[in-house]
Amino acid sequence: MPLKLYKKRYEDIIHSDLIDRKKNLKLIQLMMDMESAFSIPMIKNEAWNERNKDVIQFFQQVSNSRRL
Structure with a gap:
């Protein structure tokens, strides 16, 4: 699934x-x-983060959106 669908x-x-x-x-x-x-x-x-900046940045955004 493309990243844009996860963003949706x-x-x-x-x-x-x-x-x-x-x-x-x-x-x-x-x-x-x-x-x-x-x-x-x-x-x-x-190294993985550098190769996948868009994915890891969005993943961190999702993580930061959680209310703990």
Whole structure:
């Protein structure tokens, strides 16, 4: 799935009327789907991050949007 479709999912979640807890669950699922689709390493990997700037920047945006 192209990154733009993950961004669309993100926007749909953020702008939904769901309560924060449900948004968080959906954001976590989005992050897990991205980890799988883009083979995002579990441990910080600067070389991978450099090659995949757009993916890692968006992944961090999703992570920062969660309400803990």
